[in-house]
Amino acid sequence: MNSEVATRKILVLGASGLIGRFITDDLRLQGFQAIGVARHFEPSQKTSASDLELPIMSMDAASLARLIREREIDVVVNCLGVLQDGPGSDTRAVHRDFVERLLAAIRDSGRAVRFAHISIPGTADEDRTAFSTTKREAERLIAASGIPHAILRPGFVVAPAAYGGSAMLRALAAFPLQLPGDESATPFQPVAVEDVSATIAWLATRDIGDPAANAVTWDLMQPQPITLGNVIDQFRWSFGTSHMPRITLPGFLLNLGARSGDLANRLGWMPPMRSTAIAELRRGVTGDPASWMAATGIVPTTLAQAVGGHAATIQDKWFARLFLVKALVIASLAVFWIVSGFISLVISFSAAADILRAHGFPSWLVNPMTAITSLMDMSIGVLIAFRRTAAVGLIAGIVVALGYMVGAAILTPDLWIEPLGALVKTGPAIVLMFVALLTLDNR
Structure with missing residues (x-):
């Protein structure tokens, strides 16, 4: 990495989340000056003085522009997102309204800034939930903004850490439970979180006027077709539970679990099994990563490489077993x-x-x-x-x-x-x- 590129500053919004935390730490390891921003960091997450705790969702466009200008930011990465409306969670406020203010802030900052936005796979005609429709509204705002941007649509993200849906799949793999046939057969293309970070790093190295990195929308996922059942089976192999007999869950039990999760959501909890999660799961995760691979030269890590490259540790097994039991x-x-x-x-x-x-x-x-x-x-x-x-x-x-x-x-x-x-x-x-x-x- 040349010295000019190494001095570029990257602002990662949502740096306490699964993707945001990994990206922030990984970019620093690669030599970038990454500033992580979140409303709150756990003590174990705040690994650098460059991690800032800010009331990001309540900041107006002028405050955001001042942050970008004073920190001399070159790339803004938006990893903010919520699954479902509930106490303290508003999908429209997080996905659409904040992005609108952020775009105005980038325009008013007086700096040449590239915007990388983490979205979701799929098309507008498949969107059925507030989660997906507000994510797509943000994409339309970004596309019409004229700001140098890259809309990134990761598949099912496989990371060393686990949160939400990724934790739930690990839990299913740790127990002798099998999803119903229709859900197991749902297309579910994964992506390693390292590949998401590599894409951000690639974007950060490009000149602001590079057409290969501007106004692009990429699906980030392995090209090989795979199902949700295949993903769980790969985790089973890692946990050493492939030999266990399995009980197929009836479909109504998923719906009941989703309603129970919605109730827990009203009490302030954020369980992975909620009505939005089940709806998005049944929709599946598919896309075409060809344009992303061609532009960046990244060869996606396969699920077998991401999960099967090492056996699960004892802490992996304990977490997976305790995840459902905790609730x-x-x-x-x-x-x-x-x-x-x-x-x-x-x-x-x-x-x-x-x-x-x-x-x-x-x-x-x-x-x-x-x-x-x-x-x-x-x-x-x-x-x-x-x-x-x-x-x-x-x-x-x-x-x-x-x-x-x-x-x-x-x-x-x-x-x-x-x-x-x-x-x-x-x-x-x-x-x-x-x-x-x-x-x-x-x-």
Whole structure:
């Protein structure tokens, strides 16, 4: 790389995501000056002083133009995207409205900037979801802008990290589960995240007036046809689970899972199985990478090379096995606390009060104490159910459960030896809450 190219600065928006994080780090390894921008970075993600935490979605065109101008940016890479509308997620705001402001910012920055935009494969007549229609609206805005640009449409992205759909496919491969026949046969062309990064690097080395890199739309994926079932089978080979007998999931179970995911989405969670994800999965991932390969000279990494080049490590296996279980753990803990509190407050209030009364509690304190502890249990369950407050709820659950155990040991020690062992079972519940707390991270 010559010195002129090495001094080019690349602004990566959405640098905390699966694609954005890899691109930012990889470009730096190649010698580029890459500045990663995200609303928030986890401590493990912020690997350089060049990573900036900015309220990017609330910045207007003037603020974005100032960022580009003051940082002397030569290439802007937009990796921002959300799957589905929900609390804190607005597909139109992220995919279309922000791109409109960003294009205005590039025009007003006073710099010759190339814009690389990460979009999705397919055509407008196939778009059925808010996710895909807003992505396509952004493409039309970019094409009409007159700004030097490249619209990149990656296939199913295979990366060392896993998030969302890529994590879900790994989880399916780790268990003896098979998708229904129609879904398994869906075309699903993958691309290695290294090839996406190589494309950005190639674009960054081109002069701003190079016609080979301007006003292009490329499908980034391996040319060999492949199905969703083939992708999962390749992960099975890596995990060593190819020999396992498989249970084919009925189609209605996918629809039920999508509705459950939509409910979880309303609570602030971002499960990979939502109605949009299932709709896009059934649509498939196809395209023609010929023009991309011809222009850049990149030979796409095949799925067998990307996944089969090395056996899965123990951390890969643990993650895949725990990914689906995590949702079950969170849901069961939320239900456990809400239902147990509801039973004590509504159904078995007298029986619960009698336990306290039988162990010497003052009569004036029995009913208020029973109501307070019941409402406290239900509140813990509600806190766990919402993503924003889940950590607080789990910590509160651990503290309260320990309090119950210590209080029982002091005030009602005979409850420790009652036939059903209710207090003894509190210990494993505490451990389960601790496990849920440790697995809350998404990135």
